[in-house]
Amino acid sequence: MPVRILYCIDSIAHGGTETQLLGMVNRLDRERFLPHLCTLQPSSPLLGEADAPHVEIGGGRIVGPAGYQRVRWLASWMREQKIDIVQTFFQDATVLGIAAARLAGVPVRIISFRDLGFWRTPAQEFLMRRSYPMATGFLANSSAVKQAACRLDRLDPERIGVIPNGIDVASYTYVEHMESDLSIGIVGNLNRRVKRQELFLKAAARIARNHPDITWHLVGDGEYRREYQDLAASLGIADKVVFPGRIVDVNSYLGRFAVGVLCSDSEGLSNALLEYMLRGCAVVATAVGGNLDVVRDGETGLLVPPGNEIALASAITRLIEEKSTRIKLAMRARELVEGTYSWRACIDAHQEYYSNELQRCGVTC
Numbered sequence: 001m002p003v004r005i006l007y008c009i010d011s012i013a014h015g016g017t018e019t020q021l022l023g024m025v026n027r028l029d030r031e032r033f034l035p036h037l038c039t040l041q042p043s044s045p046l047l048g049e050a051d052a053p054h055v056e057i058g059g060g061r062i063v064g065p066a067g068y069q070r071v072r073w074l075a076s077w078m079r080e081q082k083i084d085i086v087q088t089f090f091q092d093a094t095v096l097g098i099a100a101a102r103l104a105g106v107p108v109r110i111i112s113f114r115d116l117g118f119w120r121t122p123a124q125e126f127l128m129r130r131s132y133p134m135a136t137g138f139l140a141n142s143s144a145v146k147q148a149a150c151r152l153d154r155l156d157p158e159r160i161g162v163i164p165n166g167i168d169v170a171s172y173t174y175v176e177h178m179e180s181d182l183s184i185g186i187v188g189n190l191n192r193r194v195k196r197q198e199l200f201l202k203a204a205a206r207i208a209r210n211h212p213d214i215t216w217h218l219v220g221d222g223e224y225r226r227e228y229q230d231l232a233a234s235l236g237i238a239d240k241v242v243f244p245g246r247i248v249d250v251n252s253y254l255g256r257f258a259v260g261v262l263c264s265d266s267e268g269l270s271n272a273l274l275e276y277m278l279r280g281c282a283v284v285a286t287a288v289g290g291n292l293d294v295v296r297d298g299e300t301g302l303l304v305p306p307g308n309e310i311a312l313a314s315a316i317t318r319l320i321e322e323k324s325t326r327i328k329l330a331m332r333a334r335e336l337v338e339g340t341y342s343w344r345a346c347i348d349a350h351q352e353y354y355s356n357e358l359q360r361c362g363v364t365c
Contacts, residue, residue, distance in 0.1 A: 002034040003354065004082055006106075008097030009089040010059075012043035012050065014246060015189065016271040017089055017114050019046075020141075020165050026051045027166075027347050033354065036081065038074065040092055062092050062127070074100035084363060085354055087112060087139070091119065095127045102134040107361040108354070113140040113160070115268040116148045116289050118194045129153060137357055141165055142269040142290030161353055164293070165269050166346025169338050172251060172278035176327060177258035182320060183215045184259040185281075187250060187272040191222030196286075196307070198231055199263045203313035205235035211320055214240065219253065221246040254279040258326065259319050265306045267291050274341050277301075277333035282326040284315045294341075300333040 007025065012018050025035045026049070035052040041059040055077060057070050078086070078100060086101035087110040088094040094111055101109045111131065132138075132153065138160040140146040146160045184204075188195045197218055204216045218228060218241060225243065232241040247253045254260070260276030262285040267273075269290030276283050277294070283301030285291045295301035302318065304311040319326045 002030065002032055003084045003358065004034050004036065005085040005087065005354070006036045006038055006078065006081070006083045006097075006101075007052075007087050007089070008038045008093040009040075010091075010093050011039050011041040012037070012047040014044060014046065016165075016268075017112075019271060020114075021089060022046065022050055023166060023168075023343060024347065024350060027343055029347075029351060032351065036083070038093070038097065040096065057096070059092075062095050067096065071096055071100045071103060075103035078104035078106055084108060084358065085110065089114065091124050091128055095131050098131045098134050107136070107363050108357045109134060109136045110357070111135045111138050113138060113145050113149045113268075116145060116266045117152055118192075118266045120152070125153075136361065137161065139163055139353070140268075142293050144289040144292060145268045148289075163346060163349045163353065164290075164341055165271060165274065166343035167271065167274045167278065167337065167341050169278060169342045172275065173255070174278070174331075174334050175255050175280040176330070177280060178323070178327075179258070181213045181215075182258040183217060183256045184261065184316060184320075185217035185219055185254070185257040186261045186263070187219040187254070187275070188262075188264075189222050190218075190220045190224045190228065193224075194264055194266050196263045196265055197224070197228055199307070199309050199312060200261055201228060201231050201235060201237070201241065202309040203261075203263075203316060204241065205237050206309065206313040207317055207320070208237050208240055211317070212240070214320065216241045217253075217257065218243050219245075219247055219250070250275065251279070254281060257281045259284060259316060261312070261316065262286065262291065263304075263306070263312055264288065269293065274337050277330075277337045280330045280334065282319050282330045283333060284312065284319065294336070295333075296336075299329070300336050301329055 037052050037054045039056050085108040086106050088097040089112045140162050186200045232238045260281035267289040285295045286306040287303040297303040302315040304315050
């Protein structure tokens with residue numbers, strides 16, 4: 001019988017973690033593993049792309065009588081489905097999912113870490129730290145994320161595995177940008193301040209003084225979109241900035257970028273960064289989190305300090321003016337991602353991890 005895995009997440013929306021989860025669910029070896037999905041809240045149409053049974057247990061408060069009832073219901077459901085592994089993503093799904101898995105006697109209970117903890121508040125930390133003793137293991141998607149979890153929560157490094165994100169390498173065609181009138185872009189949801197899209201616009205305004213023919217693309221949607229459009233106007237670059245919104249086929253859109261920018265204050269491991277590198281975009285990224293695993297300064301991209309628009313503008317300008325440097329970095333970046341971040345490597349690593357965890361708990365698989 002295949003091992004039955006339940007993935008618990010708040011919802012399936014347009015985000016990096018959700019995209020990674022869907023990719024993994026749809027690529028697991030069905031002769032060995034049978035995935036299921038549990039969400040707490042209504043999801044986007046992306047949920048329809050998941051090749052797995054789905055259960056929604058409802059949102060609302062995760063503490064108190066209502067939360068306790070959901071834990072009991074989910075534990076009963078896990079027992080009925082004979083779930084062998086539960087893996088959780090995000091805070092609410094972890095608190096409910098791990099408690100239910102412990103109550104149901106699920107042998108392997110895994111908590112995922114995928115960021116540096118920008119979400120942390122005292123209340124959230126309190127609840128999450130009550131969940132950690134009920135877990136049998138932890139997974140991070142970069143060495144920086146693992147280090148942050150160990151430092152902030154005093155977790156044993158031996159209990160935290162690291163498996164990087166996967167990406168469909170073959171579907172991203174490399175584009176060599178030899179043109180003079182360049183397009184430069186940033187991809188990310190416009191609903192988290194940590195992404196710092198305003199820094200991208202301020203750097204663009206600085207560069208536009210000497211390079212007025214550059215087109216700047218801010219791809220994504222969210223509650224701050226209007227604010228960023230107003231900022232572009234106030235900086236005098238509204239006619240040079242494109243706001244295409246959320247793009248369904250990001251792969252195709254990236255083909256126009258000679259330079260891809262990631263100026264977040266905090267990152268686990270960015271899918272956008274990997275996509276830039278596969279499509280031939282020379283990369284400028286902040287020296288934070290998982291960016292340091294992928295961007296080797298001067299070899300596969302350029303690194304800049306977070307929150308520094310002058311340094312960001314300087315690095316982008318270098319890639320605009322030094323065509324040979326731009327092409328060299330882009331080519332080396334593609335080679336790195338091809339060799340390290342394929343879906344095959346990601347799936348193989350997860351399946352080996354699951355098997356080892358089951359064997360460690362005395363379960364034959």
